[in-house]
Amino acid sequence: MRWSQTHVPTLREDPADADAVSHRLLVRAGFIRQLMAGHYMLLPLAVRVRAKIIDVIRQEMNRIGGQELLLPAMHPAEMWRRSGRWEAMGEELFRVRDRKGADIALGMTHEEAFTTLALELRSYRDLPQVWYQFQTKFRDEPRPRSGLVRVREFTMKDSYSFDLDAAGLDRAFDLHHQAYVRSFERLGIPAIPVRASSGQMGGSASVEFACPSEAGEDLVVRCRGCGYAANVEKATSALPAAQDGPGPPAPQPFDTPGVRTIEDLAAGHQAPADRQVKTLVYVLDGQPTLVLLRGDHSLVDQKLFDATGATEVRPAHPEEIRDALGASAGSLGAVGVEDLPVVADEALRGRRDLFTGANVDDVHLRGVDVDRDIRVGRWADLREVGAGEPCPACGRPLEVLRAIEVGHIFKLGSRYAEAFGLTVLGPDGGAVMPVMGSYGIGVERAMAAVVECHHDDAGIVWPVAVAPFVVDLVALDPGDPQVAEAVVALKDRLEAAGLDVLIDDRDQRPGVKFRDAELVGFPFRVTVGARELANGRVELVRRDTGERQTMVVGAVADRVLELAGPAATSSLA
Ligand SMILES: Nc1ncnc2c1ncn2[C@@H]1O[C@H](COP(=O)(O)OP(=O)(O)O)[C@@H](O)[C@H]1O
Numbered sequence: 001m002r003w004s005q006t007h008v009p010t011l012r013e014d015p016a017d018a019d020a021v022s023h024r025l026l027v028r029a030g031f032i033r034q035l036m037a038g039h040y041m042l043l044p045l046a047v048r049v050r051a052k053i054i055d056v057i058r059q060e061m062n063r064i065g066g067q068e069l070l071l072p073a074m075h076p077a078e079m080w081r082r083s084g085r086w087e088a089m090g091e092e093l094f095r096v097r098d099r100k101g102a103d104i105a106l107g108m109t110h111e112e113a114f115t116t117l118a119l120e121l122r123s124y125r126d127l128p129q130v131w132y133q134f135q136t137k138f139r140d141e142p143r144p145r146s147g148l149v150r151v152r153e154f155t156m157k158d159s160y161s162f163d164l165d166a167a168g169l170d171r172a173f174d175l176h177h178q179a180y181v182r183s184f185e186r187l188g189i190p191a192i193p194v195r196a197s198s199g200q201m202g203g204s205a206s207v208e209f210a211c212p213s214e215a216g217e218d219l220v221v222r223c224r225g226c227g228y229a230a231n232v233e234k235a236t237s238a239l240p241a242a243q244d245g246p247g248p249p250a251p252q253p254f255d256t257p258g259v260r261t262i263e264d265l266a267a268g269h270q271a272p273a274d275r276q277v278k279t280l281v282y283v284l285d286g287q288p289t290l291v292l293l294r295g296d297h298s299l300v301d302q303k304l305f306d307a308t309g310a311t312e313v314r315p316a317h318p319e320e321i322r323d324a325l326g327a328s329a330g331s332l333g334a335v336g337v338e339d340l341p342v343v344a345d346e347a348l349r350g351r352r353d354l355f356t357g358a359n360v361d362d363v364h365l366r367g368v369d370v371d372r373d374i375r376v377g378r379w380a381d382l383r384e385v386g387a388g389e390p391c392p393a394c395g396r397p398l399e400v401l402r403a404i405e406v407g408h409i410f411k412l413g414s415r416y417a418e419a420f421g422l423t424v425l426g427p428d429g430g431a432v433m434p435v436m437g438s439y440g441i442g443v444e445r446a447m448a449a450v451v452e453c454h455h456d457d458a459g460i461v462w463p464v465a466v467a468p469f470v471v472d473l474v475a476l477d478p479g480d481p482q483v484a485e486a487v488v489a490l491k492d493r494l495e496a497a498g499l500d501v502l503i504d505d506r507d508q509r510p511g512v513k514f515r516d517a518e519l520v521g522f523p524f525r526v527t528v529g530a531r532e533l534a535n536g537r538v539e540l541v542r543r544d545t546g547e548r549q550t551m552v553v554g555a556v557a558d559r560v561l562e563l564a565g566p567a568a569t570s571s572l573a
């Protein structure tokens with residue numbers, strides 16, 4: 001292809017509205033343009049990167065026995081009602097109505113659709129199945145951001161496994177795990193598999209693939225010692241045992257005028273935050289509930305979902321708090337509370353001689369013994385792990401990283417099979433309900449993640465496997481017939497070696513061409529100029545190291561192949 005005939009609108013300046021590096025560089029290097037918030041137009045170079053990403057994932061999915069299908073993006077509402085998700089998905093699910101008045105969902109994921117297809121499976125002999133597709137997903141995200149990282153319309157590779165029993169599901173899950181590790185490795189995304197919450201839709205296990213990046217929206221907890229890694233929504237740590245004294249025989253009220261926060265109480269009343277009980281009031285599926293944490297710990301909302309199974313969770317309004325406890329936030333506590341459910345974080349188990357609010361404005365209690373004084377209905381891990389806390393597996397200090405979730409694999413179990421009445425005939429003639437898994441990779445998000453991990457001050461540095469073109473062939477004097485001829489001959493030779501080549505034949509100064517080549521990020525630049533060509537030589541420059549060498553024309557293809565490795569020849573047709 002020729003640059004002069006390809007739409008690559010590079011910009012001299014950074015776009016003003018771009019926060020993430022990948023957003024800034026993909027816009028500036030002429031890969032994407034925004035149509036509206038959360039919806040991007042992919043320009044020719046981005047289409048090529050996307051195709052290469054899809055190719056890598058497709059190969060790895062085929063390798064584990066996946067079959068490629070393509071299901072519609074528009075779904076009858078009935079199907080989503082059947083799973084309960086027409087209601088549960090709330091505003092994230094785009095809904096439209098057709099001319100006959102029928103409700104239609106724009107697919108944000110395809111469990112319902114694939115389960116519907118699976119209703120035709122008859123016998124245990126039809127299992128296992130691994131079905132996958134590349135399909136556009138629509139999600140009415142509350143906050144689309146960071147360019148391609150969080151959008152409202154994107155391509156997902158989603159797959160669904162159907163197995164006869166739990167052991168089969170374990171196998172399908174492990175195979176996907178391997179396929180994801182290999183895919184991300186080939187794509188140049190340093191993704192870490194981390195334990196994750198299974199989310200509101202249940203399921204028994206889930207692993208996210210987290211790419212460390214400042215543009216990430218997730219926090220990942222990791223131990224460099226033993227490899228423990230978990231999303232902060234799921235992570236735990238080993239806390240040192242508390243050294244509590246026995247305290248008084250009963251809690252003692254004391255006046256705390258003006259005290260509103262954990263810090264106020266700590267500063268004014270010798271009540272260290274780790275000796276306080278923090279009392280939060282949440283409404284779980286309509287039921288006001290007390291949520292207790294150590295004063296210096298924060299609540300992870302997802303853990304509250306996971307621990308209680310509630311589908312709707314929100315902090316109580318001030319009036320609801322006063323109705324429930326007779327005091328305002330600042331003086332709340334659970335001592336003596338009999339009529340409200342109490343959920344407490346594990347870190348409070350067995351603690352004695354603590355401080356908490358007295359449910360009277362401007363009064364607190366000291367000497368609280370959790371087991372003796374508080375009726376805890378449910379113990380759960382609710383707190384957010386902080387950097388430096390000891391690893392739950394080996395005790396070494398944990399680190400906390402910001403990361404982009406690039407993939408997610410779930411064991412779903414039989415939830416959808418149950419909702420849809422999916423059964424097959426078992427070996428002994430009885431009906432068996434298949435167990436399912438679901439697995440997703442966001443294609444355009446993967447593109448953003450690659451850029452987040454591969455760039456420098458001058459622009460993008462594409463890994464060979466996903467580069468829009470592997471070689472940028474720059475004609476320095478495009479008007480010179482000898483140069484033009486040599487460029488075409490070299491292009492033919494490189495393409496015959498399996499490399500894809502863009503010829504920069506634009507009528508531009510060399511400085512502009514070189515700067516654009518760096519900004520766009522082609523792994524190799526070969527420069528053909530009249531002067532060197534007179535000696536039969538051209539220049540080869542590597543984008544990642546900046547290394548340059550002049551060589552005879554005939555040696556270029558082999559040299560590029562040698563430097564780039566096998567990934568260089570998986571070029572697009
Ligand atoms: N809004 C989005 N924009 C771009 N990619 C997304 C978006 N939401 C999800 N993805 C991609 O799809 C994959 C599977 O999504 P899933 O786990 O179902 O979504 P979520 O974690 O947002 O509930 C994610 O790992 C991510 O790569």
Ligand SMILES: [Mg+2]
Pocket residue numbers: 405407408
């Ligand atoms: Mg996810």
Ligand SMILES: [Zn+2]
Pocket residue numbers: 223224225226227228391392393394395396
């Ligand atoms: Zn560890």
